[in-house]
Amino acid sequence: MSSRLSPLATPAFRYFFIGQVVNRAGSSMAGVALAFAVLDIDDSASALGWVVAASSVPTVVFMLLGGAIADRLPRAIVLRGCNLVQGITQALTAGLVISGQAEIWHLVVLQAVAGTVFAVSYPAFLGMVPILLPAEERQAAFLLIGQATSALGIIGPALSGVLVATVGPGWALAVDAVTYLVAAVLLLLVRLPPGDRSSAKPSVIGDFTAGWAYARQLGWVIPAASAALVFNALVSGAINVLGPVIADDTIGSEGWGLARSAQAVGVFVAAFFLAKVVVTAPMKVIMVAFVVWCVPMLVLGTHVEVWLLSAAFVVAGAALSLLDLSWNLLVQEKVPEAMLSRIMAIDGFFSFVATPIGQVAVGPLAVAFGAGSVQLGCFALALLVGAVALTRRTITGVRLTGAPPPQLTEQV
Template sequence: MSPVSLREHASPLRVANFRYFFLGEIVNTAGSSMSGIALAFAVLDIDDSATSLGLVAAASTVPMVAFMLIGGALADRLPRAAVLRGCNLIQGTVQAITATLVLTDRAEVWHLVALSFVSGTVFAVSYPAFHGMVPILLPPEERKSGFLLIGQSDALLRIGGPVLSGILVATVGPGWALAIDAATYVVAAVFLSLVRLPFGERPERRTSVIGDFVVGWSFARQLGWVIPASCCALVFNALISGSIYVLGPVVADDTIGSQGWGLAVSGQAVGLFVGTLVLVRITIRRPMWVIMIGFAVMSTPMLLLGTWVNTAALAVAFFIAGAALSALGLAWNLTVQEKVPEHMLSRIMAIDGFFSFVAMPIGQVLVGPLSSQFGIRGVELGSVALCILVMLVGLSVPAIRNLRLEGPRSDLVEQP
């Protein structure tokens, strides 16, 4: 994939359908960038326990995993923009209920567990649908720019979002941040209603969603690299979700507080943004090397959480993790859009999502008891060591190590 000039970088915005999709994503991310921290501290206000926080996080992840494969088949079967619009409306309703319960001091842990379960179920459909959009909105030569524009806008919003969320949590409580997120889902659905796309051909469509999933699974096995790479992501994501996003707020609550944690986490968004600026000029030919090394580098915040908890140092660690995330995300998106035909996109992304997220509930639930047994330092440093080990194992697989990108050619990727 060749370097992109600054003029070419902005060219996708001239495409009306992509522009509406892009605006919807900006609004959605603006709210979502605040909700994670707000929900975490809403749980801690009810029950100051890593176990309770892990249960709420797992309640979202379990249905996300359970329904992801079917969600991918459904997203390939129906118009993806319509699927995303419906998912946004449902998510907005769920978040509005959550915000109301928190703002009225009626929220209990089981309420948040139940609502997180619904949210995770909807995400299982919206995730593969979202990741199948750019290749049908843009021609091959503009897709790298499209992916980078989305990454840069998300990064900018995630710089301010966690900081604002931390301030809101510390001053007026987490409910207001959750209420803002609810409103952004509705606005995003309005933008998605303006996207007009013809429904693509489905040459291998079966009579049922299950049949469509079976076809997609067979294709993933034929590719050879999807399932091994996703298995590695499974372990990486389990470690990151437990050691950083469950233990992290617990550590912060006793040290740097919600504002400090929000400021530190925003460093990841800065790294993500800076990384996407650099990637505009970089050609990626060996995507799996970028992905495996990137995941290992993302363990940097764990190292700090297990050794020296300081807001500035953590912000630097999250900056490094963000830069790594931007590189591995672009590498994966470019790989899928080049190697996978349009009618299979959501199913392949769903398979990746399934393997990536399947171990996350285990990590989220077990990290509390494990930290009680071995201490937070032991869990954090052990997770760093495991990330490095998985990177080495992944790169030892020929299908991962030898995969190369050839660039945007009409004979490699279907035109939308």
């Protein structure tokens, strides 16, 4: 038990960890609340797709530059500023929804701001653990972050569903706004050691170009991220957009919130077993886990009941926990610290670039073919992509050996 909690003995990681737990607690409520806030204004999958896509588009557009910024500046300061802006943005959203003044275009604009900020905060967050902790503590830290935030996420979506059904979605969004601001305050206490930035280029664009060259040099980053592109598009469209629409006609907001919280149960439980797991073929594990992550589509496309959908999300959560651990361990071993955020941003760019397409496309596809058929079609596509990815040597040949990260050469 002590070994799993040992990363908390480091003060900088402890404050960072607490801030992220608080932040994720609010975010676990926001997804359900925003979905039903949109449906209260315009009861259609297309309207919800546009609002969700409004966040995804700027995330994709600015992700690559965001990674260069996060590698160039102190990451704690970057995260602090991002949390502050996101807190203000979510507070405005909550105010509009609670007052009854919210319109779809309001939510589109505010989500676009949030997506732009996320493009910087995402790679900054993913580059924090390696500079806060030594290598032997990092697996425990990754699992601790996932387990603690998922524990709160178990009740977050369910509580959000209850708030939506009683006092309305705006109050859940208001809680999320407060958690962003609390996380920003906690990051004031994080003191980071100076990283090696001797290879930094004169401009952010130069840093981005160097990051792209290094990703190509590694060989496995772009093929893996290209596969993730399809999986993220499928999940964001079929589950995040079409899922609430199907739930609204079957199990309601409370049932949907309970089912989504089950994914956090899967993450939480899986962490106990993964603490002792040694991953040697990370890309193989990641591709299989991606397919398992899509299992809830089978339930949404056939027979929707709360218990069955919840079980599917538990399995998906366990797969997601294994996926995240494998990816983080792979990047920590193969990528120098000074390049971490850029590699994470390149992966994020490819992973999310098709997400808006999935979010916007499911509405018209559901009208044309039926929501259930779209869910089953998306799962079939997930199976196909996973099978093809596992035939690629650049993916199946990647191995973890426990070696320290390579040094960044001046030529990169």
